[in-house]
Amino acid sequence: MAPRVGIVGIGHTRFGNSSEYDLADVLAYAATDALQDAGFLEHRKEVDQVFVANMASGLFCHQSAVASSMVSRLDMEPVPAELVENGPASGASAVKLGYMAVASGLADVVLVVGGEIMRKVSGWNATDIVSTMLDTETEYNMGLTLPGFGGMFTRLYMEKYGLTERDLALLAVKNHDNGAKNKYAHIQAPCKIEAIADGPEADVVNNYIAEPLRMYSTCPVSDGAAALLLVNMDSPKAKLFARKPVRIAGVASATDTHCVHNRADPLQLNAVRIAGEKAYKMAGLTPKDISFAELHDAFSILELAISEEVGFFERGKSYLAVRKGETAIDGRLPINTSGGLKSKGHPVGGTGVSQVVELVRQLRGEAEPGRQVKDPKYGLSVNFGGFGNNVVAVICAKE
Amino acid sequence: MAIDDMEKKLRPPEIVLKPYPPKVITLASGEKMVVREAKREEVGALLGTVYPLIGVPSDYYDIVAVRMYSEILGWYRYRVANEFVLVGAINGVIAGIVTSRHVHAGLGMSLHTMTIKRGLRVGAQLFAAKMEHHIDILGEDEVWIVAESPNGFKRWMIEYQLEDRSSQFPEVRHELGGVPTFVLTRKLWNAVRDIKCTGTRPVSDADLKSAEKLIMPTEYPQLPGFKR
Numbered sequence: 286m287a288p289r290v291g292i293v294g295i296g297h298t299r300f301g302n303s304s305e306y307d308l309a310d311v312l313a314y315a316a317t318d319a320l321q322d323a324g325f326l327e328h329r330k331e332v333d334q335v336f337v338a339n340m341a342s343g344l345f346c347h348q349s350a351v352a353s354s355m356v357s358r359l360d361m362e363p364v365p366a367e368l369v370e371n372g373p374a375s376g377a378s379a380v381k382l383g384y385m386a387v388a389s390g391l392a393d394v395v396l397v398v399g400g401e402i403m404r405k406v407s408g409w410n411a412t413d414i415v416s417t418m419l420d421t422e423t424e425y426n427m428g429l430t431l432p433g434f435g436g437m438f439t440r441l442y443m444e445k446y447g448l449t450e451r452d453l454a455l456l457a458v459k460n461h462d463n464g465a466k467n468k469y470a471h472i473q474a475p476c477k478i479e480a481i482a483d484g485p486e487a488d489v490v491n492n493y494i495a496e497p498l499r500m501y502s503t504c505p506v507s508d509g510a511a512a513l514l515l516v517n518m519d520s521p522k523a524k525l526f527a528r529k530p531v532r533i534a535g536v537a538s539a540t541d542t543h544c545v546h547n548r549a550d551p552l553q554l555n556a557v558r559i560a561g562e563k564a565y566k567m568a569g570l571t572p573k574d575i576s577f578a579e580l581h582d583a584f585s586i587l588e589l590a591i592s593e594e595v596g597f598f599e600r601g602k603s604y605l606a607v608r609k610g611e612t613a614i615d616g617r618l619p620i621n622t623s624g625g626l627k628s629k630g631h632p633v634g635g636t637g638v639s640q641v642v643e644l645v646r647q648l649r650g651e652a653e654p655g656r657q658v659k660d661p662k663y664g665l666s667v668n669f670g671g672f673g674n675n676v677v678a679v680i681c682a683k684e
Numbered sequence: 685m686a687i688d689d690m691e692k693k694l695r696p697p698e699i700v701l702k703p704y705p706p707k708v709i710t711l712a713s714g715e716k717m718v719v720r721e722a723k724r725e726e727v728g729a730l731l732g733t734v735y736p737l738i739g740v741p742s743d744y745y746d747i748v749a750v751r752m753y754s755e756i757l758g759w760y761r762y763r764v765a766n767e768f769v770l771v772g773a774i775n776g777v778i779a780g781i782v783t784s785r786h787v788h789a790g791l792g793m794s795l796h797t798m799t800i801k802r803g804l805r806v807g808a809q810l811f812a813a814k815m816e817h818h819i820d821i822l823g824e825d826e827v828w829i830v831a832e833s834p835n836g837f838k839r840w841m842i843e844y845q846l847e848d849r850s851s852q853f854p855e856v857r858h859e860l861g862g863v864p865t866f867v868l869t870r871k872l873w874n875a876v877r878d879i880k881c882t883g884t885r886p887v888s889d890a891d892l893k894s895a896e897k898l899i900m901p902t903e904y905p906q907l908p909g910f911k912r
Contacts, residue, residue: 304834305742407838474803477714484710489812489882490805491712501712 287388291523291530292681294323294514295642296398300471300630303508304404308346309354311510312337312400315635316359319396319512324527329359332514333392335366338379338399339634344414346402355398364396372418373583374670375399376511376637377538377677383515384536393517399638400510411506415633418671420544432503434545434672435584436495441552442586443497446601450497452608454482456585457501457627459613464624466656469639471507471630502585507630511639531645534570534663535680537563543674554594556676557667561595564665564678572596575680576661577619577647579640581669582626591667592620595678619658622647637668637677644681696765701786704770704817707883708891711804715774718887718895719813722769722781727760729898730769733778734798740906744833745798751832751860752796755783767795768817772810773895780806782814784827785859792818792827793859794868797836802905808839812881819873827868830858841866844876 296318303311320326337352348354352366371378376399383395403411412430419425419434442448458478464470481491481501491499516523518530539559542548548555565571572595580595582588589603597618598606606612612620623629623643626636644664646652661683668677687695706720722730734756737749758764766786772779783795794814799807818827829846831837840846849856850864858865904910 302743407834407842409842472803474713476712480710480712480714485884486709486882489809489879490710492879 288390288520289518290384290387290533291516291518291684292513292533292641292645293516293526293528293530294319294321294325294512295645296320296322296512297469297639297642298400298509298511299469300507300509300632300639302404304402306402308339308342308348308400308402309351309358311402311508312351312355312398313358315400315510315512316355316396316398319514322528323514325514325525328525329361330364332361332364332394332396334383334386335361335364335396335398336369336379336382337366338369338375338397338638340370340372340375340401341414341417341633342402344417345411346405371675371677372670373415373581373631373633374637374668374675374677375634376639377641377666377668377679378637380513380637380641380679381536381538381677383513384533387515387517393520393522395515396512397515397638398510398512400635401632402508403506403632404508408506423544423546430495431583431672432495432498435503435586436498438551438590439497439502439584439586442590445552446604448589448604450499451478451482452604453499453502453585454478454491455607456582456588457481459607460582460621460625460627463614463622463656464628466653467624467629468653470624470628471505471509472624472628476501498584498586501627504583504626504631507632509630509632509639510635511642513638513641513645530684531648532682532684533679534682535564535566535568535678537567538675538677539563541674543671545672552590554590554673554676556673557591557594557669560676560678561667564680568663568680568682570663570680575618575663575665577622577658577664579623579643579664579666580620580625581636581667582621583631583669585627587669588621588625591669595665595667614656614658622652622656622658637666640666640668641679641681644679648681648683695762699766699786701766701768702821704768704813704821705885706887706892707813707885708887709809709883711774711806713804716891716894717772717774717779717806717809718891719770719772719810719883720895722771722898724760726898727756729778729900730756730771730781732900733781733800736904736907736910737798742906743835745906747832748796748798752781752783752798755795759783770810770813770817771898772806773898774801775894776897776899777901778898780810782810784814784818786818786822786824789823790825792822792824794818794827794829795860800901800904808880809882811840813883815868815873816877816881819868819870825870828856828858829866829868830860830863832860832863844868844872844880847872
């Protein structure tokens with residue numbers, strides 16, 4: 286039987302603009318934070334494996350080999366270290382590989398770090414670099430971008446299910462309320478529905494990015510990093526750590542067609558559904574058992590679509606739950622308690638790790654006042670790679 | 685101050701500019717920002733707002749603050765011709781300041797944009813107000829613009845798709861140090877006005893009153909732990 290895998294340390298930088306810093310330093314900051322949290326900083330050379338998640342440091346920072354660079358910054362040599370790249374799902378892929386390393390018996394202590402510095406380049410260049418994850422011939426070369434896909438997906442969803450732009454604005458209000466209280470969030474400012482949807486200046490204050498997606502339906506371009514220390518909970522080493530572990534109960538990933546146009550129904554995110562189903566099965570849970578969730582809302586529409594694919598709501602009905610406040614922090618199923626990608630930010634290679642950090646903070650009861658979920662038992666995160674072509678789901682459990 | 689013959693010769697010739705009509709913008713936070721022209725007697729609050737940022741190298745706040753300080757002082761002491769200062773105030777607290785200069789009937793010279801309150805596109809709104817004043821109110825055909833920070837370059841040169849006239853140097857040379865000059869033409873402004881520039885006029889008496897007395901900010905996101 287595979288050993289149980291727990292998280293005993295978490296680290297996080299404040300997301301935002303860290304473009305004056307070196308990526309390896311930002312990663313090392315988050316890693317140090319996690320090692321300190323676990324009371325393991327002095328023992329860091331006893332880590333068996335390091336995984337560093339990053340999507341595109343070569344393009345954003347003209348920098349490669351960041352895994353070994355970060356290890357060197359932390360004076361951790363000769364600990365083995367590898368880079369993990371799976372687009373914006375790199376972070377959760379690294380968590381998955383960390384889990385596999387421990388569960389396989391190959392390692393007892395694994396440091397997982399994810400991060401990105403995106404703001405060394407302009408917003409337009411960042412959009413272009415992120416878009417390189419699309420199919421080169423049929424998507425990228427045709428001028429498609431991720432916001433472009435997000436806009437088309439939103440339009441299709443609106444036409445099929447009756448979603449309105451105001452519903453998207455309600456999601457922004459909810460997530461900014463949470464992010465405003467999160468010390469790690471990029472944008473720590475609440476927003477009001479009258480300002481971003483109803484008021485006379487809303488069209489400019491909340492301008493279109495890729496119609497019908499507006500600025501407050503789209504994540505910011507962020508820098509930052511997050512880190513986790515994973516351990517074999519059944520090893521004698523588990524007693525070495527200062528923190529009680531939060532168990533990884535389920536972790537799974539799935540792929541879908543790389544080209545979105547090859548999908549029978551572009552509104553169906555098969556990889557999300559399958560990754561979710563596999564994670565539930567591994568954890569022995571159902572969607573009803575989940576206390577809260579971190580869902581990859583690079584565009585607000587994705588929070589809705591993902592919440593339906595993982596079984597929280599019927600297809601096309603999630604926005605009605607948002608209207609009723611069911612996914613607010615005091616609702617029956619809080620979603621994006623961290624502020625989500627919309628408010629917390631989205632340093633692409635770091636997001637999946639950051640989502641799991643939020644699961645741990647909530648399950649430990651350490652979220653800031655006003656955004657702590659009441660007595661949570663299980664948290665789910667979904668990290669969305671490409672436009673849904675490579676997705677990772679993680680379920681964490683309070684022990 | 686006495687305006688003697690020497691002082692008269694030190695002052696630049698001035699053109700009386702049309703006033704900028706105040707407007708109010710509801711920011712994403714729901715807060716109302718009144719955008720209006722600053723008055724000379726408010727120079728103390730303006731300089732006091734800018735001064736602490738002179739020591740902030742991040743995002744070139746230092747150079748922008750130093751230059752804006754001198755521009756406001758030059759405006760107050762009549763050492764810059766045809767300058768205007770617009771201010772954005774939330775409940776009277778200064779959220780941002782822009783400085784600019786009318787050169788002649790066809791040309792405006794954009795000076796600086798300083799955002800104090802971050803994350804609500806205060807700077808973007810004030811920059812748009814400045815362009816509105818140049819082209820729609822003062823009737824200029826174009827505004828010359830430079831950026832001193834990467835963020836400024838992203839916000840103005842890229843987002844407005846400004847015309848790059850740097851190849852026409854030295855014939856086209858912005859007053860700020862000869863760095864590459866970009867231009868907002870009337871045609872470009874007409875193309876972006878509706879998506880960049882907003883605000884409600886006339887401003888209600890209550891909102892105007894809220895911005896009647898300018899208050900220096902007590903908190904700066906750029907200066908954690910700042911105490912005045």
